[in-house]
Amino acid sequence: MKQLVVLGGGESGIGTALLGKAKGYNVFVSDKGKIKQKYKEVLIHNEIEWEEEMHTEARILDADLIMKSPGIPEKAPMVKHIRECGIEVVSEIEFASKYTNATIVGITGSNGKTTTASLTHHILKQELEVGLAGNIGDSFAKQVLDSDYKNYVLEISSFQLDDIATFKPNIAIITNITPDHLDRYNYQFENYIASKFRIAMNQTEDDYLIYDADDEVITNWLKANPVKSTLLPFSLTKKVDNGAYLEDKIIKITIDNNQIDMPTSNLALEGKHNVKNAMAASTVAHLLKIRKQTIRESLENFHGVEHRLEPVLKINKVQYINDSKATNVNATYYALESMDRPTVWIVGGEDKGNNYQELFSFVNEKVKAIICLGVNNEKLLENFSSMVDVIVETQFMTEAVKIAYKLAEAGDNVLLSPACASFDLFENYEDRGRQFKDAVRNL
Structure with missing residues (x-):
């Protein structure tokens, strides 16, 4: 045996x-x-x-x-x-994939993969038998054992990809690549990029790679390291022949000369990054022959994932927002970019080699006060002290929320978007997000 x-x-x-x-x-x-x-x-x-x-x-x-x-x-x-x-x-995905003949949609990237995976699953399940697994929901192996769906949407981290040998998704998505988890890759960004691209390493020309053509890290890597897969880029800024692009607020998706249009005016999720997530998910749906009407309706009634820019409550005209899932700088970049009111920002945790520079312009423009919630906040204080009038430290979520309550005025946002891992004070990002929501509800 x-x-x-x-x-x-x-x-x-x-x-x-x-x-x-x-x-x-x-x-x-x-x-x-x-x-x-x-x-x-x-x-x-x-x-x-x-x-x-x-x-x-x-x-x-x-x-x-x-x-x-x-x-x-x-x-x-x-x-x-x-x-x-x-x-x-x-890894689990390598082991389990040997025991299923299902069509596999594999989604990786530094940010947006949970939203893209959840949205893709939400569209496909309207017309197909489909499981959602990987980094999300019940384990892939258990679903292969219990349900053996004909299709799977898998959210896959770089760590899971590090231990594959033959695993091959029929459709792969790379949402974006920004420095993250560098502590696990000898602080070499190249190692991390290579790890993400393992998702396509066993693909053939019959398989598809959907990726963000506006992401220079991805496009430069593809130039230097061509893959066998059929490429389907998506872009907010340029036209693409095969793939998806945005024109006059309409997503245009073309696959083998077959084009469909998706208006973005009624997307349930706001923000540029969510238009990209919608492009990736709709491209998968179009590939798997989901009806246009179904795709459109699904994009309009999908309400996002817990702990990702999740509105919690409005108290005294102050909106409290839980973005605990922002465990790296790039995720927090999207959060701050989408703030349209003065913001009290709760940030901090276990730093994974963060470079905060890309946040400076948003912090200068939108953030009125910063609450550092971590065991070691030295780097945050160094980077941001000169940009805001108020910057305070705490190691307790309840205290962080009480301080935010005192600092925020009518018309402000209070945003938990930590840009760091949660393990210094919390079990995981879910635990951190739930503690935030509980503390807000107890104000």
């Missing part, structure tokens, strides 16, 4: 363990941290062996195949041992 070891007992790990067992592997799950109670119960119920708060080296190195959770970095001692022993390591 082949031995499958699953490193990490979270959503992707448990899904892989269940699928692995069903496919005849002897499965062992090992997590250096604690495994959540709900996952333990699944493992016990399915008679899968597991351990927590430790890695039993002998047991792990006896594996024929190892599935590594995306959160575990290459520099972890256990991973180094595994690599030295030459054991094959895969």
